Amino acid sequence: MEAAANAGRKNASLNPVRFLARIGLKFIHIFGAIVVFLIVWELAPGLGIVNPVIIPTPSVIFDKFTELALNGVLAENIFISLRRVAIGFGIAIAVALPMGFLLGGWFKTAETAVNPLLQVVSQANPFTLFPVFITLLGIGELSKISIIFWVCQWPVLFNTVTGIRNVDPTLVKMSRSLGMSKFQMFYKVLLRGALPSVFTGIRMSAVFAFFMLIGAEMIGASSGLGYMILQAQATFQMPKMWVGIVTVALLGMAVNLAILYLEKRISGRKEEIAI
Amino acid sequence: MSNSNYAGRAGETDIKIEAIDVRKTFSARGNGRKDVNNLTTDALGGLNLSISRGEFHVILGPSGCGKSTFLDLVAGLTTSTDGTILIDGKPVTGPGPDRATVFQQYALLPWRTALGNVEFALENLEKDSRKRRETAVKYLDLVGLGDFCGHYPFELSGGMKQRVAIARAMAVGPEVLLMDEPFAAVDALTREILQHDLLRIVYETGKTVLFITHSIDEAVFLADRVSVMTARPGTIKAVVPVLLTRNERLSDDIKVSEVYTGTRHKLWELLKEEAAKAGVSG
Known part of the structure; x- marks a missing residue:
């Protein structure tokens, strides 16, 4: 090569x-x-296929994008939104990852006992839970961050448990035959073996985090990208609305790429699958 | 060492591995079957066996006769229900660096290179990472994979993976090599080459080997002595010496020799009955 x-x-x-x-x-x-x-x-608008008032051309959106970028409106909203994602997503990983490792690795009996409950709870559509969160935690930052946390924790938790479960049992047998302690086996074989699945969970969570972020900011907020999009739509500032839509898409992509990069750095080379 | 057979005949040599009346009972999980009398399975029913130091000993038996169960007991991965296994006269209480196991499914860590996989075995034994690397390279050289240190398991063929596993087992410096049908998953041609190379390595290093297989040809080609196991509950039915010198095995095509075909036939006669029993019961 x-x-x-x-x-x-x-x-x-x-x-x-x-x-x-x-x-x-x-x-x-x-x-x-x-x-x-x-x-x-x-x-398309020049050819009469779409209405340029509702769907402006990319050049118009780009002009608006530079304007909003230069006057600081965009940066401010991005900062506010990203902070909500970062805190909610961060807490979700901090809670669900150790939880998943414990349930998947050490307390298998406990996992069997609580798994049906977790499955049911996690299936509750998070949008239906908005009223509950707002009633309990108000309409401030806390409820928005909490709902993001709530949604993000499940993929991480379930994928971590599955990842540990699916580590090849002969690897565990092999490390036992080498006289490794339980703890060594845990962090050298189980944790490492679960990593690909854990990262899948984290990437899923990142997608959900942005879904919930925009939802939360559209339902009850006075700042952030979701609010910016909704408010632009309400005042018929279509280019500004599109700037928001494009920005959210690009942010989601950037976060996904960052996680992929991190995964590559941590897990090293991977077999490429050709079909 | 490669010119002579292992140290000598039983009685004159010291015993490396000794199994005394070993029994192993598993509590069966039913699997939906209404079991006849009780919910246990006797895997081993009072197995006695002595293996000399430096001997290449093959256990041959029908599938499901408890061969692997016995190997796990010697490895210290499980405990017997009754009876003892002695190594150098001391009972086995758990895994230890005096024994190393080669598994049928390679058991390589997919996220580590060939070198990393061999080093893995040394991480509890050698603190200095440079020395670990040196030892690992040395053993990968021994199995003929010196040029493949940086390859990941998915980049290696089945035979190469098993070579890495053998290098890993040898690297810990065990006195006993335990091999659980190590060549069952590779193609026939690769298997013959691996068998040949294994003999060479074992003869050079003077290890005691306990090797499990269900292939009669493999048993005759490799073993100084072959133990034929009965169907479950497993015991030793007969111990058959293979009267070929180590030199003959490495140099000539012994598979056409009279000793080879004769031993092969004898083992087949012994095994036939047990295979039929195992077929009926399981």
């Missing part, structure tokens, strides 16, 4: 035009679909 990379580098130094062409091709391969989509969107 290294040889191939070297060969590629040699080629590049010999023929910069071909090298650039290859990079260009790669760019088109990866981002081509997005570019085509944006071009069609840009042209």
Whole structure:
């Protein structure tokens, strides 16, 4: 593989035009679909396919985006929203991860006993729980952060339990035959073996966190991206609304990429599956 | 050492592993079957066996006869219901670095490289990580995987994975190597090469080996002595010496020799009955 990379580098130094062409091709391969989509969107109002008042062109949205970015409105709302996500999501991981490890690894009897209850509770649609949270915790930050926490904890908890359960039992047998203590086995084999599943849970939670964030900010808030979107819609500032929509999408993507990067850093190389 | 057979005949040599009247009973989980009399299964029913120091001993038996149960007991992974297993005259109380096990399913950590997997076994024994690495490389060299240190298990073939597992077992410096059908999951050609290489390594290092298989050919090719087990509850039905020198096994094609075919036939006769019994009962 290294040889191939070297060969590629040699080629590049010999023929910069071909090298650039290859990079260009790669760019088109990866981002081509997005570019085509944006071009069609840009042209659609001119062709009379969509109403530009309701769905402005990307260039109009981008102009509004720079305006809001420069006057600080966007940054302020992003900061407020991200803080809510970070706290709710952070507490969820801090609670559900150790809980999952304990239930999956050490207290299997307890897990069997509480699992049906957890399944039922976690199935409650979080939007239906909004009134409960607001009644109990008011309409301030606490209820918003709590609802994000509530939603985020389940995927982390269940995936951690499953991850530990699915660690190959022969690995446990092997480490026992090497005379490892229970504790060593736990953190060298079970924890490490559960990691891929744990990260799947964390990524699911991140998606849910943004769902609930926007929901919470649309139901009862006076700041944040969800509020910004709703308020822009109410006052018919469509470009501003679209800036909010695009920003939320980009933030979600960025967080997902950050978690993927972290996962790659921690778990190292992975088998690539070709179908 | 590779020129002579293991130390000698029973009686003259000291005993490395001794099993005295070993019984193991599992409480059966029913599996929906209304059991006839009680809810227990006798896996081992009073097994007696002595294995000499430096001997390559193969246990041959029909499936479900309790071979693996016996190996787990020697490894110290489970305890017997009754009877004792002695190693160097001392009862086995748990796993220890004097024994190392090679499992049929490789049991490699998928997130570690070949080198990392061998180092894993040394983490309790050697504090210095540089020495750990040196030892691991040495044993990967021994099994012929010196060039594959940085490969992850998913990048290795079945035979290579089992070589890594053998290197890991050897690296802890055990006196006894316990092997639980280690070559059952690899293809026939790879199996022959692995068997040959295993003999070479064992002869070079002088380990005592307890090897479990249900393949008669494998038993005859590898073993100094073969124990044939009965169907459940497992006991030793007969112990058959394989009168081939270690040199012959490594150099000639012994599979056509008279000793080989004769021993093979004898083992088949012994096993046939038990296989039929196991087939009826289980």
